[in-house]
Amino acid sequence: MKLRHTALALVGWYLMVPPGRLATAFYTPLSQWKVTGIFDSEVACKKTQAAHQGFLYERPPIPSTCIASDDLRLKGK
Template sequence: MRKCYATALVLISWYLMLPPPVFPPVQDASGNYKVNSTAPMSQWLKFKTLESEHACKAQLKKMEPFYKCVKSDDPALKASVPAPAAAGGPGTSTVSGAATSHMQ
């Protein structure tokens, strides 16, 4: 039983996360590209994978203030599932369905 528990602990890692860039790309006065730090965590980019929270926070001290350390099993990393399309709406699941709905 202990071996399974220890294995589970090893599988959890930490991510040094970077917010997605603003589109279209915009540079600030210092020439750095702006990032969307208000985007949901599921849209952030995994910059680096680290073995522990301590290692992640040590790396974080060297980074820009908008980076974050996030545990690999954090529920915020999962993308939210979009709501299904309303019944009777145009079909966009296939190219032919989308083309047909626009040709009416």
């Protein structure tokens, strides 16, 4: 039981953006996206994500997402 709680405590959150051109952003595997921030909670990640979108009002917003550090999509398979 203690091991399970320890594993949950090690999960962090990544704020990620796709590499390269926006036109292909959502076709790029998540394992190839770039980490732009690391957070202790999903709430902190989403607050930063929202703040970054607010600064980009002069151009199209950059797609970004908050992903748990243990998400299997980050493995690239």
